[in-house]
Amino acid sequence: MGAAADITIDTARAAEGRPLLALEGVSKRFGKLQALSEISLDFKAGEVHCLLGENGAGKSTLCNLIFGSHAPDTGLMRFQGREWSPSGPAEALQSGIAMVHQHFSVVPRMSVVENLMLGQARGRLRHREQAALIRAMTAKFGLDVNPDAIVGELSVGERQRVEIVKCLMREPRLLVLDEPTAVLPPEEIGALLDIVRRVADDGRAVILVTHKLAEIAKVADRVSVLRGGKLVTSLPMQGTQMGDLVRAMVGREVTSLESALASSLAGIARAEKQGDGPHKYALVCDGITVRDAGGAVRLDNFTLEIAPGEVVGLAGVEGNGQTELGRVLAGLSPPTSGRFFIGEAEMTHASAAQITAQGAGIVPEDRHAVACVTGMSLAENIFLNKLGQFTRFGLLNRTALTEAAKGLMQDYDVRAAGPEIAFGSLSGGNQQKAVLGRELTLDPLVFLLAAQPTRGLDIGAVEAVYRQIRLAASRGVGVLLISSELDELIAASDRILVLYRGKVVGEKPARPDQREAIGALMSGHA
Template sequence: MHQVASQLPAEAVASQTRPLLVLENLGKRFGSLQALQDVSLDFRVGEVQCLLGENGAGKSTLCNLIFGVYRPDDGLMRFAGREWVPAGPAEALDSGIAMVHQHFSLVPRMTVVENLMLGQSRGLLQHRAFAAKIRSIAESFGFSLDPEAVVGELSVGERQRAEIVKCLMREPRLLVLDEPTAVLPPDEIGSLLDICRRVADSGRAVILVTHKLAEIAKVADRVAVLRGGRVVAKAEMATADMGALVRAMVGREVKSLDVALSESGAASAPPVSAGDAPRPRALVCDGITVKDRHDAVRLDNFTLEIRAGEIVGLAGVEGNGQSELGMVLAGLQRPAAGRFFIGETELTEAGPAAVTAAGGGIVPEDRHAVACVTAMSVAENMYLNKLDRFTRFGLLRRNALNQAARGLMQEFDVRAAGADVAFSGLSGGNQQKAVLARELTLDPLVALVAAQPTRGLDINAVEAVYRQIRAAARRGVGVLLISSELDELIAVADRIVVLYRGRLVGERPAEPGERAAIGALMSGHGL
């Protein structure tokens, strides 16, 4: 029992021996796809229970059953001793279950405080008091969150923090977090895990879905592993074998990323020696400067050259200009100054279609906002920039489109009931793999800009994504890899540049021995 628990009333401590939520033989189908089958688990107050599993294993489906988004087809649930069949998320919230989703639910044009005030119908709402409460909760995480900031102008990490604060304001009995750390930089993940621990110790239950084993080791009391919609392993963390959990999750032995990539032969292009002719330029950024609506500089004189076949990692804590750079290179935002080229083509004033036509593949950090149309099918999204290949007399040849998409789905391991199902029905990881498949198969592909490409992906998928990226580099594609996952950058990139407060502050070789130096630059030390 943790120390905080000893401060609870006797009846609260006693209740920690009873499960708050019980699932018995739970099953859920989507058409012919059996998403969950015979899932039996319990979740206890005072505990953090983690759910492990590959993308598409059923973790998000399970969370959505608990939260009332879906209804089970088989089995039953009991919450607080009573049968639990919620009519929807509103009933779940009223009953004391809150959920932080993978995908954002905030209104982009509204401020943080306006978003968090939505749906709060108890009494007269005071803007100033609400804003103060937001600041207070954010400070307990160890980060700042401006209640007056417009959500659409926040980075992905800042928007996720707002979602977490929104959830915690309801003081839930059961807190469900579906991949909450996927968008957080390393120095903030520990703060979030501390909050999970404190929420559990205060007499609540916490369900945490994550792919990061280090997080599980730090915070979990128990862990359950899903594979193919079934529970294949359960363990008490005090005695758990982490290797066995990983094997249960993926069904095989897993090597480290750098070893797996080297054994696959998907190495990046060899370094150019002094006697070699220089490879052509794939991507050039020349003094790019971006300002926000308040005229504050968010990206300052960003200058970088990437050659064909080279992978350059861009490291930095989120919110330091990466999002703005990605928007400029995608043709979605005009810089205040500077210019950029793909190959020899200047695209500073061009739009997304021109970037694609010039050979620019873009994998944005927020796939829902700018990378896909969730109401369209998987096939339509995977060929969104090449649908003209499947039209005849102005009509879309769906059979041909679906057949081509099935081939891409197999190549990139995109798991879905079919190519014609709605893109919104895919798990977050499978959506990401579909976007990657579309961008990596551009013809021509001169430069790839990949922002947080493995966010929300499991171990197998991370390995597959980087294998595909390094294979593209071998074909002569220049790659800008933007990630807050420093270990991944070191394993994949040829060199790493660091962005801090909108400025490039240094460049280091992508070698394990440089990790401390790169980390220092990311935090602003040693400048």
């Protein structure tokens, strides 16, 4: 099929309400895992169609079939009335289907205009002409992207907008967004949903994969729920109750995330905060300050003590020093000044391996960059810091490794076809649970840093993650929980500190009646 001229919006078809894309009995299996089973579903132009489901329910697999990254084993797909069996993503793009994946595909060192023209510009890049086209596109959809900015210097939300502009430059009929808000701070989610609405109102079909019910309520025209690779329900959003969607997604009654967490954590005993174990403190931060390459202060005199068995939440809009603190505590970058201790041992200039050996479990905010090796197996990633236990004379005992991995998968509800599959093939939620399981089974475990541990997770997985964190605390592990999800911090923490522009601006008890006060501190209002 040809270029953009062949991909004009068929308003007559949209007006008649005919499906732009239809799936009939589509199934897909990966080894022992039945990822999708007999899915029949359609998507219409001018409509935002939300896909909802637990991690591993098959949502990303469905999107990848549509985009040509995988081919269905059985069933039929039709796009614009014709049979659709793309040979790969290149054919999908040429035919009018574009996809924004969970993880960014932009090149950090290049400018926005250079990234957007990769694979599209022929011959010499006409920078000024292309920048003008990008400005026109961003103005049309309210995307607010500077064509001359270096991508690596943009915020997470700005980079997400670049990904969307990159797709829209191709004038697609169908735009697939796989968890586009999972990496966004709360204040940027609303802006992105407004863009999604504008794209659909322009006559295009939008498939939006998300776990967040508030987003669905705001933007969806239709919602389809997957569970265990099967289509549970598909219905118009208007008149649909959120409780019905949650019940369809998890297969049980859940009134809200807050009540689910409260119920799940209620039976876990709280450890005595002082003198409960060999250490007086699990973590001590003494005046940690971080300056960036330009000399700007990113973290200012951060001081904190966490007792064994205590969960301290760190709240704040992203970009206020949390990332810098996490990198320091993980041993990925040294502080400009100040020091920190794990137990009684100073670890200020220690390596990541030394920090792990001292008993610090690290769940970083960017699991793909620093927490796993996606090309290695699930079993190898689960025991990434313990592979020596399964090695003899330089050879890895894969049988023992696989058996041990099966036990941890069961304990932490990591759902996959088996321990031997590639880590990169797991859903985001199952990757996160595997990383959490690896870090929580360190021996000894004195301190746990959990940075954005539930980003991109469904309500059931969120509940499971915080239950494991609180169980660790009940055993005397001190926890620093960094999250932009205030309701989760209140439910899972003992007390909450607030970071604003790199400084601690207040501390509050983790209680629902403190939500407004904590929110005010996050906004810079003392």
